[in-house]
Amino acid sequence: MDQRGIYALEYILLIGMGILISTIFFYGVYDIKELNTCMAAARNGATEGALMDSYAIYPTEQYQYYTKRYPRLKSGSKVVILEIRYENQGFNAAYNKTKIQFEIVASAPSIKHADERNCLGDRINYYARKAICEAYNTQNLTNVYCNPAFSDRYFFTNLDVKWV
């Protein structure tokens, strides 16, 4: 700025370009940040689900169901989350959001039966979706199973847990 309070044209151009680049840059950053936040929440939720499986402490109804059908699950077992990967499946016009499908890879060497693993996997997936909904306060937009889970720009579904 000179003594008469006038900006140089170069300076105005530079600032204008800066604002333009910043806007584009921040849009991208915000987008990536939201996805990162969701996946961090999903990881957190999956860990909580895996811990419940490991310690064999379940919601009351499920405990009673396991008592009748899968008594093995009443004892603790080692359940470890190995990886959470996701795939962007593009914009979905029905939800007006981008669809992300994630898959959790876990290990439970002491649980051999496929049905029992399904029970453990369902809990891990449920808590992963629930954590996403809690991070964005979108529990009222989804069903009791938090499926799909919503954030501002994305919605999340999942594959069954892959056991290795």
Next chain:
Amino acid sequence: MDIKGVVSIDFIFASLMILIIIPSVVSIAEVRMGTSESVEQIVIARTLTENIAETIDTVYSGGEGCYIILQMPPKIADNNYTLTVHPTEVVIVFNGKMGSSHHNQIRLYDNYGRYRSKFPLEPGGYYNISNVKIDDANVLIIKKIRKI
């Protein structure tokens, strides 16, 4: 900010970055705090049932005359709970969750010598678990006692 009151573009840029990052950090932190509280409850509940099941096994395997005084915690991570001893397991219910730990099969009696199919242990209570012989069989008698 310089003496003319002009803020540098670096400062504006850094401020915007912070404004973008902080909400996501806060939301993740909230979720993690909730998770850690839930995990704390689960771990304490599991530890409690395992300890009681182990106590029962110890008294049972100790033979006639063996006894252990048990002190129940008043709460589990600020949550109320109910805990019941069954002939083969200890079952805990708290905050909409349920879990159990197994022990050797036992026959339970109260301090009046009556057979019990289950015996609730109240939070904050003191209990004497003792091994006695009734009809030539070792049984466990659980008796609520006053504070030691």
